[in-house]
Amino acid sequence: MIKIEKRNDVSPSIYFLTPILAIFLTLFGGGIIFYVLGFNPIIALKFFFITPISDLYGFSELLVKATPLCLIAIGLSFCFKSNNWNIGAEGQLIFGGIVGGGVALLFYGHDGFYVLPIIILSGAIGGMIFAMIPAVLKTYFNTNEILVSLMLVYVAKLLLDYLVVGPWSNPEGFNFPETRQFSESARMPILFDGLRIHAGIFITLMTVFLSWLILYKTYLGFQIKVSGLSLKTAKYAGYKGETMIIIVFMISGACAGLAGVGEITGPIGQLHRNISPDYGFTAIIVAFLGRLNPVGIIFASLIVALTYLGAETAQIFLQVPKYTGQVFQGMILFFLLGSDYLLFFKIKFLGLKKNEL
Amino acid sequence: MYKYFLRYIISVLFLLGLSVQANADFKVGFVYVGPTGDHGWTYQHDEGRKAVEAAGIKTTYVESVPEGADAERVIRQLAQSGHDLIFTTSFGYMDPTNKVAKDFPNVKFEHATGYKREHSNVSTYSARFYEGRTLLGHMAGKMTKTNVIGYIASFPIPEVIRGINAMTLAAQKVNPDIKTKIVWVFTWYDPGKESEAAQALIDQGADIIMQHTDSTAPVQVAEKAGVWSFGQASDMQRFAPKSILTSIIDDWAPYYVERSIAARDGTWKQQDTWHGLKEGMVAMAPYNSAMGSDLVKEVEQLQKDLASGKTHSFTGPIYDQKGNILVAEGSVADDGMLAGMNVYVKGVEGDIPQ
Numbered sequence: 001m002i003k004i005e006k007r008n009d010v011s012p013s014i015y016f017l018t019p020i021l022a023i024f025l026t027l028f029g030g031g032i033i034f035y036v037l038g039f040n041p042i043i044a045l046k047f048f049f050i051t052p053i054s055d056l057y058g059f060s061e062l063l064v065k066a067t068p069l070c071l072i073a074i075g076l077s078f079c080f081k082s083n084n085w086n087i088g089a090e091g092q093l094i095f096g097g098i099v100g101g102g103v104a105l106l107f108y109g110h111d112g113f114y115v116l117p118i119i120i121l122s123g124a125i126g127g128m129i130f131a132m133i134p135a136v137l138k139t140y141f142n143t144n145e146i147l148v149s150l151m152l153v154y155v156a157k158l159l160l161d162y163l164v165v166g167p168w169s170n171p172e173g174f175n176f177p178e179t180r181q182f183s184e185s186a187r188m189p190i191l192f193d194g195l196r197i198h199a200g201i202f203i204t205l206m207t208v209f210l211s212w213l214i215l216y217k218t219y220l221g222f223q224i225k226v227s228g229l230s231l232k233t234a235k236y237a238g239y240k241g242e243t244m245i246i247i248v249f250m251i252s253g254a255c256a257g258l259a260g261v262g263e264i265t266g267p268i269g270q271l272h273r274n275i276s277p278d279y280g281f282t283a284i285i286v287a288f289l290g291r292l293n294p295v296g297i298i299f300a301s302l303i304v305a306l307t308y309l310g311a312e313t314a315q316i317f318l319q320v321p322k323y324t325g326q327v328f329q330g331m332i333l334f335f336l337l338g339s340d341y342l343l344f345f346k347i348k349f350l351g352l353k354k355n356e357l
Numbered sequence: 358m359y360k361y362f363l364r365y366i367i368s369v370l371f372l373l374g375l376s377v378q379a380n381a382d383f384k385v386g387f388v389y390v391g392p393t394g395d396h397g398w399t400y401q402h403d404e405g406r407k408a409v410e411a412a413g414i415k416t417t418y419v420e421s422v423p424e425g426a427d428a429e430r431v432i433r434q435l436a437q438s439g440h441d442l443i444f445t446t447s448f449g450y451m452d453p454t455n456k457v458a459k460d461f462p463n464v465k466f467e468h469a470t471g472y473k474r475e476h477s478n479v480s481t482y483s484a485r486f487y488e489g490r491t492l493l494g495h496m497a498g499k500m501t502k503t504n505v506i507g508y509i510a511s512f513p514i515p516e517v518i519r520g521i522n523a524m525t526l527a528a529q530k531v532n533p534d535i536k537t538k539i540v541w542v543f544t545w546y547d548p549g550k551e552s553e554a555a556q557a558l559i560d561q562g563a564d565i566i567m568q569h570t571d572s573t574a575p576v577q578v579a580e581k582a583g584v585w586s587f588g589q590a591s592d593m594q595r596f597a598p599k600s601i602l603t604s605i606i607d608d609w610a611p612y613y614v615e616r617s618i619a620a621r622d623g624t625w626k627q628q629d630t631w632h633g634l635k636e637g638m639v640a641m642a643p644y645n646s647a648m649g650s651d652l653v654k655e656v657e658q659l660q661k662d663l664a665s666g667k668t669h670s671f672t673g674p675i676y677d678q679k680g681n682i683l684v685a686e687g688s689v690a691d692d693g694m695l696a697g698m699n700v701y702v703k704g705v706e707g708d709i710p711q
Contacts, residue, residue, distance in 0.1 A: 057437070061430050161543055165512065165710060174472070175514045175699060175709075176448060177543070194460070196429070267426035272449065274425040312431055315419050316386075316438055322420050 003348040010343055018343055019289050019296070022335035023303060029331050030324075039318055047317045048310035048328075060195040062305050064267060068093070068259035068276070070301035071204045072283035074211050075255025077292040078248040081215070082224040083231065086249060088134065088149030089256040090280025091156035092127040096257020097264050098160055099126025101271040104186040104264070105168060105179060115185040120203070120261050127257015128250045130156065135249035139242040145249075153280070164271055178272035188266040200262035207255060212294040214251075224248060256280060285333050304329060383621045385409055385613075386435035387418040388428070390447035391546055397571025397590040398545065398607070402446045402469075404591075405609030409617045424449025429456060436461040442620040444613065445469065448514075455479055465620050470516065472696075477627050482612060485633030486516070487523035487695070488663050489605035491670040492641060492656055493587050494527030496602050497535070497565045499652055500585050504534045507558025509551055509568040509575055510541050513709045515698045517569050522702045523670040524567065529704050537705045538563055548574035559584055576601055592642035604642035611637055631692065634664040671695065676703040 030048070031041035053059045072089045079086040100123025107115045134148040161177070170180045188198035215221040223244055227234035234241060263275055286304050290297030311325025387406050391399035403418065410416045417440065422431045428450050435443050436457055442465045445454045451471035458466045458476045466479045474481055497506050506528060510517050521537060528535045538561055540554040551570050555578035558566060566579040566586040573596040579586035580597035588594065588604025612632065619625040632638035641660060644653045662668035671690035675683045677700045684690050701709060 057433070064426070064430075165543060174697060175512070177512055177514075178449075181452075196426075263426060267429065269452075272424070274423050274449065277423040277425060277427060308427075309430075312419060312422075312427075312434060316417055316431075316434055319417065 001350040003350055004345050005348060007344055007346050014343065016291060016293075016296070018339045019291060019300070019336055021339055022289070022332055025335040025339075026328060026331040029335070030328055033324070033327065034320070037320065039320060044314060044318060044320060047314045047320075048324075049306060051317070052306060052309035052313045057195060058309065060192070060197040062302060062309060063201060064196050064198075065308055066301040066305035067201050067204050067266075068263055068279045069283050069286050069305055070298055071207055071259040071262070072256045072280055073286035073290060073297045073301060074204075074207055074294060075252035076283055076287040077290075077294070077297060078211070078215070078224060078251045080287055081228045081292050082244060082248050083228050084135075084138075084245055084248055085146045086131065086134070086149050086252050087146050087284070088131070088151075088153050088280070089252065089283055090276060090278060091149065091153035092130045092253040092256035093260035093263075093276050093280045094153070094156040094160050095130035095260070096123040096127030096253075097260030097271065097275050098156070098163065099123055099257070100261035101179065101182075101264050102163075102168070104182045105271075107186060108180060108183055110183065111185045113185075115183075116188070116265065119186055119265060120258065123261025124254040124257045127253040127255070127260065129253070131249040131253020131256070132246060135246045139245050160271070160275070161273055164273055168271065170270075179270050181270045182265065186265055187269060188262065196267050198262075198266040200266050203258060203262065207258070208294045208298060211251075215294070220244075220247070256283075282329065285329055289332060289336060304332070307332075382415050382439075384415045384417060384440045385617050385620075386440035386443040387416065388422050388431055388435070388443065388445045388447075388450060389418060389420040390424060390449070391421060391571070393418070393420050395546060395571055396573055396593065396596075399446070399571075401591050401607045402444070402609055405613040406444075408610035409613050412614050412618065414617050414621060422450075429453035432457045432466075433460070436464045441465065442467065442617060442625070465625050467616060474627060474629065480616075480628050480630070482630035482632075483516075484607055484609075484638040485631060486605060486607070486639055487519045487670050488633045489639045489641060490520040490523040491527040491663060492603070492660055493567055493605065494524035494529075495531055495656055495659055496587075496648060496652065497524065497567070497585075498528035498530070498532035499655075500602065500648060501528075501532065501535060501565050503562045503564045504532065504536060505562045506535055506537050506565045506567070507555070507561070507563030508537055508539045509554045509558070509566070509570055510539050511545050511570050512543060513541065513699075515696060518701065518709065519695055519698045520569055521705060522675075522698065525702055525704045526671065526675065535704065539705065539707055541710055542570060544570065546571045548572040551575050552578045555579060556582075573597075588642060594642060599647070601642075602645045602648055606640040606642055608637055608640045634660060635666070677701065678703055678705065 031045055034041045034044035053062050076086060076089055100119045103119045103122045133152060134145040137143040137148050138145045164179055165177045168179045170178055188200050191197050223239045264271055268275060282304060286297060286300045290300035307325045307328045311322050314320040315322045389399040389402060393399055393403040406416050406418055419431050422428055432445060432453055444467045446469045448470045451468055451473050454466050454468045455473050455475040458479045462478055468481050470483045471481050508521055525537045538558055540557055542550045542554050544550055551572050552574040555566050555575040559582045564584045566575055566584060568575045568589050571590055573593050576586040576588055576593050576597035580600040585602055586597060586600045588601050590607050592604045592606055594601050669689040671684060673684035673688050674686040677683050
């Protein structure tokens with residue numbers, strides 16, 4: 001007989017240490033996979049986790065990749081903390097990109113310091129509006145936000161497809177599915193010559209700080225946390241659950257929209273069909289790996305971003321299949337959830353008792 | 358403790374040294390948009406890479422590189438890690454390729470299907486797939502009973518429209534009653550969407566299915582429905598042995614070998630390549646004997662004529678859908694017109710999505 005019991009006392013330090021344990025287990029598991037594939041595990045892991053960031057360019061690329069992940073995950077942490085399962089950050093990112101990109105095209109050829117802030121703001125509002133759809137449907141019609149937000153991802157993708165193929169396609173682009181390159185005034189300023197790291201990182205850092213402020217220093221943050229722990233308690237305390245659902249979705253959508261607009265005005269510079277390699281979904285892993293904590297999310301986004309870069313370098317230097325990157329992401333989540341389970345529950349092995357047979 | 362630490366440092370330095378030393382050889386890098394196992398576009402590029410490898414030149418590839426912000430990093434990493442020639446094999450890599458080329462003047466870049474050569478170390482190359490489409494059209498016109506040809510198209514770019522037109526013109530020549538029905542799927546690779554499109558075309562009476570997308574789904578649907586089909590990019594015969602009449606094969610191998618050797622020997626020069634049946638960049642898979650030996654002979658002759666230049670896929674008179682003349686009688690379309698083609702010829706149904 002195996003009996004599973006809930007643990008009553010979980011030490012907070014262990015709670016924040018398990019993600020690190022999960023990463024080490026992933027490294028170990030990854031080493032075994034490399035070994036089975038016929039590579040020297042130490043060398044493979046070195047190419048995977050050290051080589052990509054061994055120079056300034058590599059490190060800057062890590063930040064470029066981590067910026068949208070961190071931003072989206074921060075937004076998601078508001079939703080997840082309050083038990084709202086927003087799975088559609090990818091759609092909110094794309095819709096934010098569409099709105100921001102539309103404004104950028106509107107200002108095509110305009111110079112002026114005001115252009116970029118307007119684009120960024122409109123992208124955030126776009127993501128916010130798109131995230132409000134599942135929130136409003138949940139509060140007033142009791143729909144399932146997981147399903148609605150997920151399905152809206154495909155709506156956003158198809159809308160982007162339609163726009164870049166049709167009305168917004170580059171008039172000089174031979175009908176290829178992409179818009180014009182935005183004007184210089186609509187691009188994120190590059191921080192260092194020759195690197196792609198852009199001003200979007202400040203937006204991300206500011207968002208991290210603000211979210212920490214909201215979550216830990218305001219009454220709203222307290223409400224969010226209480227309703228996450230127990231909805232009944234929250235209701236008993238008289239918190240307005242409906243308003244809060246809409247607010248957390250708005251925050252989450254705005255963050256995803258910002259990430260989208262950061263990508264198109266940053267490294268991409270135009271709208272096309274592939275503005276996001278599923279950042280919105282990967283950010284879910286980041287949010288949980290970071291324990292829904294703003295500082296934790298910063299580190300988690302760096303680690304997950306590294307799995308992308310690592311997969312590329314490992315393929316370049318060792319011809320390891322590129323999909324090992326996704327295997328690593330999967331393993332991190334698997335080990336994290338596994339150790340969480342053991343953290344909150346204990347498994348008791350009991351001898352078979354006669355009266356149970 | 359200190360001793361272990363020192364040992365660790367030394368071993369790391371040693372490993373770093375290994376990776377630096379490996380950079381001394383001449384190396385060619387490839388960037389793929391899909392997985393090497395797609396049995397279509399990327400698969401054929403990888404076959405080309407293997408040919409380069411067989412010629413004694415070291416190669417590296419990175420597969421499934423999204424056409425967004427990641428492409429530039431991958432291309433730059435290849436350039437930085439000692440690759441001397443880099444093939445970027447999808448249209449979406451055009452701007453990143455040119456951007457990286459600017460920073461690495463000593464590395465040569467070859468971009469497939471694009472039109473931007475902003476620096477002297479960037480070449481572009483593509484294949485005259487439309488010549489293969491002419492052969493397909495000839496066979497389709499002869500084989501169809503319903504006179505409806507179903508065409509699964511990806512994006513309304515000149516290359517795809519050129520293929521539709523070349524096929525329709527050739528089919529009309531042998532069968533004036535044919536009509537071309539098109540479904541736009543707006544993807545290069547999506548087995549689900551492609552098979553739905555094939556089914557929709559069959560339901561509309563098409564008994565010939567051809568595709569300008571990369572998965573094997575359409576030929577498999579055709580096989581099940583008992584209609585004829587044509588493979589795309591690689592020989593897809595084994596996925597639909599009864600249904601496939603032939604496949605248009607993209608054979609990049611000779612070009613990749615030639616350019617790699619040129620780059621190694623220092624004779625590489627910037628150029629814009631557009632090769633076809635003549636040079637072998639477009640090749641045809643074996644013809645299905647089910648179409649009869651007479652037709653096979655006809656098509657083989659047409660293939661020879663296209664390769665030798667005796668016949669041109671776009672020979673006048675060619676009319677657009679409204680009946681306006683596009684190419685006058687007795688003349689052929691020039692490459693400029695082909696490169697920017699954005700109207701359907703007469704006999705194609707529907708409008709180009711705008």
